[in-house]
Amino acid sequence: MSRPFNFSAGPATLPEEVLQQAAAEMLDWHGSGMSVMEMSHRGKEFMSIYEDAESNIRELLEVPQEFSILFMQGGGIAENAIVPLNLSGGQKADYVVTGNWSNRSQKEARKYCSVNLAASNEANGHTHMPAPASWQLSLDARYVHVCSNETVHGVEMHELPDLNALGSAAPLVIDFSSHMASRPVDWSRVGLAYGGAQKNVGPAGLTLVFVRKNLLGNALPHCPTAFDYQVVSSNQSMYNTPPTYAIYIAGLTFKWMKEQGGISVIEQRNIAKAQLLYNYIDGSDLYISRVTQDCRSRMNVPFFLREEKLNDLFLAGAKEHQLLQLKGYKTLGGMRASLYNAMPLEGVQALVNYMRAFELKHA
Amino acid sequence: MSRPFNFSAGPATLPEEVLQQAAAEMLDWHGSGMSVMEMSHRGKEFMSIYEDAESNIRELLEVPQEFSILFMQGGGIAENAIVPLNLSGGQKADYVVTGNWSNRSQKEARKYCSVNLAASNEANGHTHMPAPASWQLSLDARYVHVCSNETVHGVEMHELPDLNALGSAAPLVIDFSSHMASRPVDWSRVGLAYGGAQKNVGPAGLTLVFVRKNLLGNALPHCPTAFDYQVVSSNQSMYNTPPTYAIYIAGLTFKWMKEQGGISVIEQRNIAKAQLLYNYIDGSDLYISRVTQDCRSRMNVPFFLREEKLNDLFLAGAKEHQLLQLKGYKTLGGMRASLYNAMPLEGVQALVNYMRAFELKHA
Numbered sequence: 001m002s003r004p005f006n007f008s009a010g011p012a013t014l015p016e017e018v019l020q021q022a023a024a025e026m027l028d029w030h031g032s033g034m035s036v037m038e039m040s041h042r043g044k045e046f047m048s049i050y051e052d053a054e055s056n057i058r059e060l061l062e063v064p065q066e067f068s069i070l071f072m073q074g075g076g077i078a079e080n081a082i083v084p085l086n087l088s089g090g091q092k093a094d095y096v097v098t099g100n101w102s103n104r105s106q107k108e109a110r111k112y113c114s115v116n117l118a119a120s121n122e123a124n125g126h127t128h129m130p131a132p133a134s135w136q137l138s139l140d141a142r143y144v145h146v147c148s149n150e151t152v153h154g155v156e157m158h159e160l161p162d163l164n165a166l167g168s169a170a171p172l173v174i175d176f177s178s179h180m181a182s183r184p185v186d187w188s189r190v191g192l193a194y195g196g197a198q199k200n201v202g203p204a205g206l207t208l209v210f211v212r213k214n215l216l217g218n219a220l221p222h223c224p225t226a227f228d229y230q231v232v233s234s235n236q237s238m239y240n241t242p243p244t245y246a247i248y249i250a251g252l253t254f255k256w257m258k259e260q261g262g263i264s265v266i267e268q269r270n271i272a273k274a275q276l277l278y279n280y281i282d283g284s285d286l287y288i289s290r291v292t293q294d295c296r297s298r299m300n301v302p303f304f305l306r307e308e309k310l311n312d313l314f315l316a317g318a319k320e321h322q323l324l325q326l327k328g329y330k331t332l333g334g335m336r337a338s339l340y341n342a343m344p345l346e347g348v349q350a351l352v353n354y355m356r357a358f359e360l361k362h363a
Numbered sequence: 364m365s366r367p368f369n370f371s372a373g374p375a376t377l378p379e380e381v382l383q384q385a386a387a388e389m390l391d392w393h394g395s396g397m398s399v400m401e402m403s404h405r406g407k408e409f410m411s412i413y414e415d416a417e418s419n420i421r422e423l424l425e426v427p428q429e430f431s432i433l434f435m436q437g438g439g440i441a442e443n444a445i446v447p448l449n450l451s452g453g454q455k456a457d458y459v460v461t462g463n464w465s466n467r468s469q470k471e472a473r474k475y476c477s478v479n480l481a482a483s484n485e486a487n488g489h490t491h492m493p494a495p496a497s498w499q500l501s502l503d504a505r506y507v508h509v510c511s512n513e514t515v516h517g518v519e520m521h522e523l524p525d526l527n528a529l530g531s532a533a534p535l536v537i538d539f540s541s542h543m544a545s546r547p548v549d550w551s552r553v554g555l556a557y558g559g560a561q562k563n564v565g566p567a568g569l570t571l572v573f574v575r576k577n578l579l580g581n582a583l584p585h586c587p588t589a590f591d592y593q594v595v596s597s598n599q600s601m602y603n604t605p606p607t608y609a610i611y612i613a614g615l616t617f618k619w620m621k622e623q624g625g626i627s628v629i630e631q632r633n634i635a636k637a638q639l640l641y642n643y644i645d646g647s648d649l650y651i652s653r654v655t656q657d658c659r660s661r662m663n664v665p666f667f668l669r670e671e672k673l674n675d676l677f678l679a680g681a682k683e684h685q686l687l688q689l690k691g692y693k694t695l696g697g698m699r700a701s702l703y704n705a706m707p708l709e710g711v712q713a714l715v716n717y718m719r720a721f722e723l724k725h726a
Contacts, residue, residue: 003396004396006396006397008401008406009403010604011401011402011404019398020390022389023387024386026383026386026389027366027379028366034367034369035377037382037612038375038377040374073436073438075436075604077588078590080587081587081588108587108588111584111588112585198604202400203400204400205569205605205609206568222474224441224444224445224474224587225443226437226443226444240439241373241374241438241440241561241567243566243567244568245608245609246609249400325403
């Protein structure tokens, strides 16, 4: 029996091959006589798992050596505090609000520094991306924070802003939780990128942070030591015991990505998947996407039924058709289909087929 | 083939039944069509896993309703900051130093409050437990912090101190990472207890915090919201995405503990296991335990070969006999056998048999 298609926004579907390998190795990893869960994080077995994971994601995303890759805990929400604790120096930071997540980021940052709201798309319901040329950047910001893909509102920056060209010398900080490893990254434009693993990479409980080494060592005095990027970096993410099993699953996912042909191949698939769904929605009379065309997320597709009273029927039928976790975010309602790397084109095709049949039946 | 015996101090051995069930359910949990890793943390499937885990650990440890149980991230080392961020009010706290871990706790706390070192066993190399009657407690401490089992030095408080009887009205905070769920807890003496899961409970990346509800709501303004106990508690540990898979494994381990007969039965086994090993060490001419008899840890048994040049030979032979991860902590040297709940008596017997044969050969 084939597995259902799981459109959860995160924790989210993982490649079946990864899960199969994890199941097969559960009681005995590579003849070690131990589950990965049972290994000392400092032993040679786990160190080899860790080093493979680190080098594979570095290779996949072409992360330059000027960046440290940190394996942390707490997810994007903890990073909302950890970023200003490390980078703000208690001074000023620019925040661009484009949806639920960047809004939460700027609110949390106010605990630690002065926040300049450089731009916001709140007035239009977070459905378009404010053009970088319109951002009101500060001259004295310690960093500029954006969420390059809004998981709730489905708004994505398909190109990262070039802050230099906008007259800012501050490093760009991106929350890329929900598009991490779905497309290449132009690191020349980035100072720091962070993301929870539970979208494209692995289980919840692991956060990846890619940070330019020249930004390390500036933590505020009240930053918990376990969340001081400098400490995490100089201890190879083992100042506190890392989430070893989550790192192992992430490592298996990185290997799977390499087998798929790497990030460029995966990006092309993601474009095709998103196009299939958006094209169908745009041509339909029942479904609607509220996001402006040029910034529609390839990862998270919120859509709405024009007749809201059909929502429950739609979800129940979807489940019968083995199409899972399509309910929209609590504050937004409607539906949301997340199309992360592990979602095959056939899954999106199955969703479109179901949506078409449902529309015909209820037209 | 039977599995080797794994004496790692953490991440540590887990019950084979737990690992088998996790492997069997990896691709499809209870007919849901999803791995537990792939479930939305807010969906009904994961919520049932979470609620079962919470109610089972509450039942096992007889945790009163006045306590919230929090599932957090960052381990004991993050809690070293999170505790004073939540409980110190920037004022004073008493710390009792009994080994490596409580020493790290008091150092980190100095970032957030004034620390009174109420007692320390450093002068004797952390080999005995300072008697509570000798502690120099402050009248104005916001809490008193102890580590009730020192994983590195192998010193355990077999009874929690009664602060009231010592003239302190402050709540007792215990770091019980390495004896959590190995013995009953006298909650009447406890204000807050925290521990990383990676000893007796599950994978690294999950921290359990048991906190008296009347201590909630006192976080310092610069406490990251994701680590504010009040916020974590009122959001059922889902303010940020929790480490769902680690919670699932912990839940399976709790069920296993119940099947074993509960914590009292497990405690009796732990006493028998520790006695077997200490008795052998005390009667031998080659091995030595440096810890005073009345505070020897049942969970972590550091021991030393009188002839240190035999260390490598001992470890290599142990591995050949399927006795894994016996090397002592980096700063202490020697050996350490951790005898967590999932280590059967046969494992300790196999270790003693090997130690005896090794001693005979090298006498």
